[in-house]
Amino acid sequence: MENGKIMKTLYELRNEIEVDTDLKKQLRKTFVKKSRTRKWKNAWIPLLAAASLFLAFLLSNEQVPQHVKASSLKIANAISFLDIGSGEITAYTYHDGRLYLSLEGRGIFVYGNELKKVLNNAADSFSRSSKGEKLLFTYNGDVFLFDVKTTKSEKVLDGTPDSSYIYPEWKDQNHIYLTKVTDKEKQIVEVNVQTKEETFIASGEMASLVEKEQKLVFERHGEIIIYNVKSGKETIVDRGKYPSVTNDGNYISYVKERSGFEDVWISDMDLETKNKVTTNPSPRFEPSGEGMYRYQFPIWGNDERTLYVMKKRNDGENGPAKIMKIELSEQSSTEIETVKSYLQALMVRDDDFAKSLLKDQPEFLTYSNPKQIGFQILETTKKEQSTSVKAEVYCTDTSLAYYKVSTYDFTLMKENERYVIETVKELSATELLSNEQNEIELVKDGKGEALFSLQDIPQSFIQTENIRFSSLLRTHDEKTVIFSLQGMDETSKVTLFSFNRETKAFNLLATLEGGVMYKVALDATGRYLTADYSTDALDSKMLIIDLEKGKQTDFTNVRSKFWKGDKLILEEVAETHSMYYQYDPHTGSKINY
Structure with missing residues (x-):
């Protein structure tokens, strides 16, 4: 029987069935009421789900920078935050918010809240990427695995008398890319770390893997090359050296020389745009046709907005090697x-x-x-x-x-x-x-006003006659002068005072044993005072005073650089290096700068 005839017969049978219309109306009312109640009761569920997705979208946008073309990235800040005065930096890499550095003859160090030695062995090169907590490094032609959590290392591959390995790069858990160096050439090879089987990939050096596209970026004879692992196709990016790629594979960084001046450049992986992100000045005294600096190893941080690059003087002054941090932003x-x-x-x-x-x-x-x-x-x-x-x-x-x-x-x-x-x-x-009369004088618009003299200070505060005024400042509200008295005898102390311009009262803030005062500085709120001094020619000491609570915090081998609002930018000074940090006097914590 055709479908149409079946439906017609059923419809006719339905009309012949006797129905209790009163019961039908009652059931309809009950059904409609419950249906409407259920509908409005659960209406918030899809709305909440949508709101949750939207919130997650917003949060993810805050944490992950939006991808833009290399030419759209601008320098937001650039600062040399780490100076190495003793020991050549032979290699460095960035992993999980920390910089790992190898210093020749001294070992491997990690730069976190301090420069801490984690391995006695030095390194010739590090891997750009990691597998979990595992980094790779090379030393004297051999390849090592380094566990950053346990700080243990193990050799995974030996070089030979005829060849050595450098510039390791992870492919997967069992395979790595290396630059194999022989007397004749440099080759990119793939090595199975379990079987030691080696496969030739291409001529070149310093390969970085773009995992999502299965491409290698490396240098060959002064050119940056993109190599398609599957097809073998090669594309020239630019003239340059020391290539590195971002973790997401969107950008390439490298050093390029033009007319004797080296600078750090970045390029889109699709090669649409390029951008120079350093400004290498001419030498200060005698122009030589070369830039003041030589740049090496521009590597990326965790995101695609931060670069770390080593720079060295190129003008004969042989200053310390510096690690510079370059922050990029799509916003001017x-x-x-x-x-x-x-x-x-x-x-x-x-x-x-x-x-x-x-x-x-x-x-x-x-x-x-x-x-x-x-x-x-x-x-x-x-x-x-x-x-x-x-x-x-x-x-x-x-x-x-x-x-x-x-x-x-x-x-x-x-x-x-x-x-x-x-x-x-x-x-x-x-x-x-x-001034010459041993007075503290305020000079404004060419007019001087003597505020007080040495003779005005209560004699109970004066410990020796051989004394002079030293570092001083005026508070932001202009009501108080903070000053120091420098004893001129070998055993003399340095004393810090405040002077209230309204009441003419002096107050002793601190007494420092011996030494020389260099400077005092006040934070933007006027609450915290720093005093830099030394007790001999080799040390650097600093004192932070909470002027509200009178609390004092002492630091050794530290110099204050400047107050950034109510946070202090300080420099930790060691015999072989110096580093910048940001210190919060409210919490007593410090972070990398």
């Missing part, structure tokens, strides 16, 4: 951020980065004295074609009782999609100094 730095970066670069004496933010670059920017030790942004004014940023800058002299508060006007203009400082003008200056 604002006018205020540009001024902040400029002033911070001056305070850590990174003239090269500071100059890159100026339209017209002077030969010198920083001097030994007086030196900048802090700043505060006051106001910003938008104009038709420029922006004015006013800032208060604090300077001191490390050998004299001298402190200066200057108000500067920075005029900025947009150039090549970023702000540059066109002019810097000092609008006003207030100086605090010790």
Whole structure:
């Protein structure tokens, strides 16, 4: 029977069935009521699910940088945060928020909250990537596996008298890529770490694996090459050396030389755009046709917005090797951020980065004295074609009782999609100094006012007649002067005082055993005071005083660099190296800078 006839017969039979219409109406009311109640009761479930997905989307967007073209990435900050004065840096890599460095003849160190030695063996090269907690490194032609958790190492592959291995790179748990070096050439080879079976891949060196695309990026004869592992196809990226790729495989970093000047460049993996992310200046004194620095091993941090690169002087001064951190952003730095970066670069004496933010670059920017030790942004004014940023800058002299508060006007203009400082003008200056009459004098707009003299200080505070004023400052509210007295005898102490300009009262803040005072500085809130001093020619000591609670915290082998708001940028100084950290006086914690 056809479907149409069946449906017609059933319909006719339905009409012949006797129905209790009252019961039908009652059941309908009950059903509709329950149905509506159930509908509204559960309506929040899909809404909550959608909201959860949307929130997860927002959070993921905050944590993972949006991918943009290399040409769109701009330098947000660049600072040399680690100086190695003794021991050549032979290799370094980045893993899980930490930098691992090999120092020739000294071993492998990790840079976290301190520079800590983790292995006696040095390394010639590290793997760019890791497998879990496992890194690879090479030394004297052999390949080693290094467990960063246990800090144990084991040899996994021996070199031979005729060949050696360098630049390891993980492929998977059982296979690694290596550069095999012989008298004739350098080859990229794949090695099974279990069977030691070796497979030739291509001529070249320093391979990085782009796992998602199964491509290798390496150098050959001064060119950066992308090699398709499956097809064997090769594509030239650019002239350059020391290639490295981001963990997500979106960017390539490398060093490129043009007209004698080396710089760090980045390229899209699809080669659509390229971007230079360093500014290598000319040597200060005698132009030689070469840049001031040589760059090596530009490696990426955990994300695609941070680069670490080693730079060395190229002008005969043989300064220490420095590790520089370059922070990239798809957003141009604002006018205020540009001024902040400029002033911070001056305070850590990174003239090269500071100059890159100026339209017209002077030969010198920083001097030994007086030196900048802090700043505060006051106001910003938008104009038709420029922006004015006013800032208060604090300077001191490390050998004299001298402190200066200057108000500067920075005029900025947009150039090549970023702000540059066109002019810097000092609008006003207030100086605090010790005059010939042994008085502390405040000089403002050319007019001097004597605040107090040595004779005004209560004699109970004076421990010797052979004494002089040393480092000093004025608090932000201008009501208090904080100053130090420097004993001139060998056994003399350094004492810190405050002077209230309204009540004329003196208060003893701290007594430091012997030594020489270099500077005092105040955080942006006016609560925390740093005092840098030394007890002999070789040590560096620092004291932080909580002016509200009177609490003191002592540091050894540390110098304060500047206050970044209420956080202190400090430099830990060792016999062979120095490192920058950020210290929070509220919590007593420090983090990498």
